Amino acid sequence: MTMAAGERLFCDTNVLLSAVDRKRSLNPQALHVLNVLPNKGIELCVSGQIVREFLAVCTRPIDMNGLGLSTRLAVRNAEAIVERSTILEENRGVAERLLRIAQAAKCLGKQLHDANVVATMQEHGLTRLVTDNLSDFRRFGELELVDLARVPGS
Numbered sequence: 091m092t093m094a095a096g097e098r099l100f101c102d103t104n105v106l107l108s109a110v111d112r113k114r115s116l117n118p119q120a121l122h123v124l125n126v127l128p129n130k131g132i133e134l135c136v137s138g139q140i141v142r143e144f145l146a147v148c149t150r151p152i153d154m155n156g157l158g159l160s161t162r163l164a165v166r167n168a169e170a171i172v173e174r175s176t177i178l179e180e181n182r183g184v185a186e187r188l189l190r191i192a193q194a195a196k197c198l199g200k201q202l203h204d205a206n207v208v209a210t211m212q213e214h215g216l217t218r219l220v221t222d223n224l225s226d227f228r229r230f231g232e233l234e235l236v237d238l239a240r241v242p243g244s
Contacts, residue, residue, distance in 0.1 A: 095131025102221035103143040118243030134175045183213045
């Protein structure tokens, strides 16, 4: 992954979760995204959706595919992420794009969450997304997908 100062990178929820969960195999790569890239002038971007998803998984019990963190710890981690990120607004333009994308890509169920990420990115002029779920986003085209597994570890 080659990025220059001034470029913008949208972070999928799984990147943030990997950064706080030391047991995940991509923890070093996620920490690199959050801790090193901003110091190199890369603007990290997320949306309210990403922050909500992050908090939901962090506070969900481990036996329900969550991290089992307390609300206090999850919020503290989210605050650190928000502090180093640009929060992209989900406005009317995002909603209109979501409707078009959902129809064009024939999205069903949870796929709509990914469609909303794409709509948010498009509305704000971003094309590059870092994720460990490449297959979830290939259907949308017009994105430069950055595989978290290929990011150097911290």
